Amino acid sequence: MPGSSSIPRDVSKLKFQISVSLDGFVAGPNPSEENPLGEGGEQLHEWVLKLAAWRQPHGREGGETNASSPIFEAATADVGATIMGRDMFGGGPGPWGEDPWQGWWGEEPPFHHPVFVLTHHEREPLELEGGNSFTFVTDGIESALTQAKQAAGGKDVAIGGGAEAIQQYLSAGLVDEMLLSVVPVLLGGGRRLLEGLAPDLGFEQVEVVEAPGVAHLLYRAA
Amino acid sequence: MPGSSSIPRDVSKLKFQISVSLDGFVAGPNPSEENPLGEGGEQLHEWVLKLAAWRQPHGREGGETNASSPIFEAATADVGATIMGRDMFGGGPGPWGEDPWQGWWGEEPPFHHPVFVLTHHEREPLELEGGNSFTFVTDGIESALTQAKQAAGGKDVAIGGGAEAIQQYLSAGLVDEMLLSVVPVLLGGGRRLLEGLAPDLGFEQVEVVEAPGVAHLLYRAA
Numbered sequence: 001m002p003g004s005s006s007i008p009r010d011v012s013k014l015k016f017q018i019s020v021s022l023d024g025f026v027a028g029p030n031p032s033e034e035n036p037l038g039e040g041g042e043q044l045h046e047w048v049l050k051l052a053a054w055r056q057p058h059g060r061e062g063g064e065t066n067a068s069s070p071i072f073e074a075a076t077a078d079v080g081a082t083i084m085g086r087d088m089f090g091g092g093p094g095p096w097g098e099d100p101w102q103g104w105w106g107e108e109p110p111f112h113h114p115v116f117v118l119t120h121h122e123r124e125p126l127e128l129e130g131g132n133s134f135t136f137v138t139d140g141i142e143s144a145l146t147q148a149k150q151a152a153g154g155k156d157v158a159i160g161g162g163a164e165a166i167q168q169y170l171s172a173g174l175v176d177e178m179l180l181s182v183v184p185v186l187l188g189g190g191r192r193l194l195e196g197l198a199p200d201l202g203f204e205q206v207e208v209v210e211a212p213g214v215a216h217l218l219y220r221a222a
Numbered sequence: 223m224p225g226s227s228s229i230p231r232d233v234s235k236l237k238f239q240i241s242v243s244l245d246g247f248v249a250g251p252n253p254s255e256e257n258p259l260g261e262g263g264e265q266l267h268e269w270v271l272k273l274a275a276w277r278q279p280h281g282r283e284g285g286e287t288n289a290s291s292p293i294f295e296a297a298t299a300d301v302g303a304t305i306m307g308r309d310m311f312g313g314g315p316g317p318w319g320e321d322p323w324q325g326w327w328g329e330e331p332p333f334h335h336p337v338f339v340l341t342h343h344e345r346e347p348l349e350l351e352g353g354n355s356f357t358f359v360t361d362g363i364e365s366a367l368t369q370a371k372q373a374a375g376g377k378d379v380a381i382g383g384g385a386e387a388i389q390q391y392l393s394a395g396l397v398d399e400m401l402l403s404v405v406p407v408l409l410g411g412g413r414r415l416l417e418g419l420a421p422d423l424g425f426e427q428v429e430v431v432e433a434p435g436v437a438h439l440l441y442r443a444a
Contacts, residue, residue: 022402022425022441023416024246040421180244182404184427184441186419194245199262199410203244208432215430215439219244219406 012149015177016159016166017075019044019214021187026163029189036087043185047214048072057110067211068181075179080155081148082111083141085165086119089134095121102126103134114151116144118165141168163191170197175221178203182215234371237399238381238388239297241266241436243409248385251411258309265407269436270294279332289433290403297401302377303370304333305363307387308341311356317343324348325356336373338366340387363390385413392419397443400425404437 020026021044028038037044048054052063053072086093091101100123103109108129115134118141126134137144148157159166159175169175180193202222209216242248243266250260259266270276274285275294308315313323322345325331330351337356340363348356359366370379381388381397391397402415424444431438 023419024414028421182439184425186416186421186423186425188419188421192246194408197245197408197410199250199408201408203406203408205406205432205435205437208430208437210427210430213427215427215437217404217437 012080012152012154013156013176014145014149014159014169014174015075015156015179016161016169016175017072017179017181018161018163018166018193019048019181019183020193021183021185021190023186023188024192024194025187025190026193027191028187031190038187038190040185040187041190044183047181047183047211057112059110067209068214068216071179071181071209071211071216076158078156079158080113080152082113082115082158082160083144083148083165083169084115084117084160085162086117087164088161089115089117089119096123100126102128105132108132113155114148115160116148116151118144118168141165141172141174145169145174163193166193167195167197170194170201173201173221177206177218177220180217180219182217183213234302234374234376235378235398236367236371236381236391236396237297237378237401238383238391238397239294239401239403240383240385240388240415241270241403241405242415243405243407243412245408245410246414246416247409247412248415249413250409253412260409260412262407262409263412266405269403269405269433279334281330281332289431290436290438293401293403293431293433293438298380300378301380302335302374304335304337304380304382305366305370305387305391306337306339306382307384308339309386310383311337311339311341318345322348324350327354330354336370337382338370338373340366340390363387363394363396367391367396385415388415389417389419392416392423395423395443399428399440399442402439402441404439405435 018026028041031038047068051069052065053069055063090104109132112131117134117136119136122138123136159169203219204222206220207218240248250263253260272286273291274287275291277285312326331354334353339356339358341358344360345358381391425441426444428442429440
């Protein structure tokens, strides 16, 4: 039956969610191996770490439910594949070595779908528990997106981070939807997300949601 | 009667409202005398220029009423004095000259209360119609604030702009409340508002409002 196994590309969006400070930073100044979020950067994520909707898939108990919960759930529920930069996967800047890094997330990462890692260093795919697979893509962001959309089976593709990977997709005009979660802190320096982007990248406001300690701003490509 | 004529300083807030692009700019790149808002900067103000609540005090007819209207009205209704930088008042960078500049607003500016202009060039106060007065303050932002609070008679003091004046008050930790109106455009460059500010400036989120084509984020000093 023609079409039954084809990918409905028109409904599969490329999207990301990221927490950003009032002054536009997604990580604070002076990031280090011990503190990759930079000085003060951990404050950007407090709102999500206390959500039950975040804690449960990360194997932690408790947590609260508030106006951020449906936002977080909607951003993650319909995702069939994730793309991430090498920094987010971890393992240092060089080649993979003989006892290769398996990511930050232990035996069963919280994705439960195929993940595509942007890297310059080839490596065989990695299969972990719970439907988690990591495919290492060395031929660019468009190749990673094509592979991720195929793997997502009609669901959305999320850019997990970091900021550099997101910026590459934004610059290329490939992002369909972005959720900026604005946290009322000033970091005074660090890594900006929306920098050096051409003004002809058009976005329209879809939804604005007030939640405890964070403002969620949802935009889609115009 | 003691206290009857004293200024209730604890309820008189210093506040500002400003429109900001998604990438954090309050004016676009390459501002000029003809286009002081820089390339694309006029897009930041479209939401307010079409409000009846803005048009009426500026002597224009028509306009619409939407979710931005009460936000704009609340930001302006309880203001008893305005502080602005020399750029916003206009008149060029030098001294005032013999036929001095009277501001951009004609015979009856839309403030209808005392305005204090931060400048390096002394000048006698200027009285215009409709309760508009302009006092030129050469001895710094704290002096201007003291004079403005006195003149406001218990009402709030607004910083009218531009970005430099706002930054000076933010840096000095003197701002009580700020309303950022985030417009879904990318300017790609220009003048940032929240730049070089110390992380110990604490703000807490007060209110988040979704309106057509703009997200209003209200914060107060923590």
